[in-house]
Amino acid sequence: MLRGAAAWPDPAVDQAIESALEIGLTSIAWSSTMPCNAPIRGRFVVWHLHRNAIAMPKLMLVPLLLVGLSLPSFAAEQASIPKWLLGIWELTDDPDHSPTDWMEFRADGTFVNTLVDCRKVAGTFHLFRGDIYLAIEQNGKFLANGSRPNQEKTKLLYTSPRTRNTATYEKVASVECHGG
CATH class of the missing domain: 2.40.128.280 (Lipocalin)
Structure with a gap:
């Protein structure tokens, strides 16, 4: 079992993420120093960095998205x-x-x-x-x-x-x- 593989206890947050999945959110691309791909598998986001995979509760996706949106973008x-x-x-x-x-x-x-x-x-x-x-x-x-x-x-x-x-x-x- 991968580290972090446990259901998140807050059903409201879980429902919000499920709603995002229903409208087509299937992955997130995140780049700080290297690109990585994070497909959503069930209740967890699986991060692939080099040859390792790390699973984390989908709730962690929300703070990462908020941080990503608050950073100055390349486009700006x-x-x-x-x-x-x-x-x-x-x-x-x-x-x-x-x-x-x-x-x-x-x-x-x-x-x-x-x-x-x-x-x-x-x-x-x-x-x-x-x-x-x-x-x-x-x-x-x-x-x-x-x-x-x-x-x-x-x-x-x-x-x-x-x-x-x-x-x-x-x-x-x-x-x-x-x-x-």
Whole structure:
């Protein structure tokens, strides 16, 4: 028998959870540091973390849902993209000597990377704990990378995972590509 496998004594709470089940609540996804899946089995929620399973009374689901709803959500952070980030950022310093490029961050959560020859690559971005994460899908391949603003939010710093050198982007008024 799994730990916590006992019926909850409060019938009112049990009835509320049963009502939630009747309208289609069959699982909960919870993510703090790792994703996990929690199917509801009878009167218990079974949490699967790695290869272990933990059962707890469904009543524990109620406080977890309340805590989850009270935490700031990713969507709320995404909806409030800071004004300092919006606009065009130019590669101004790169110890790896990459050609100049420009990153344009837009209010809808998309960005366009313009290369020096005017080719463009588009993707999406999001902020998490102050860092900027980019997602690009090109030719059927997925690429992700991230940047961190300096304290004054006047520069974006990108550290190459290959060389460990840090490139710097600074805000500019326009793109100055040549070609295309």
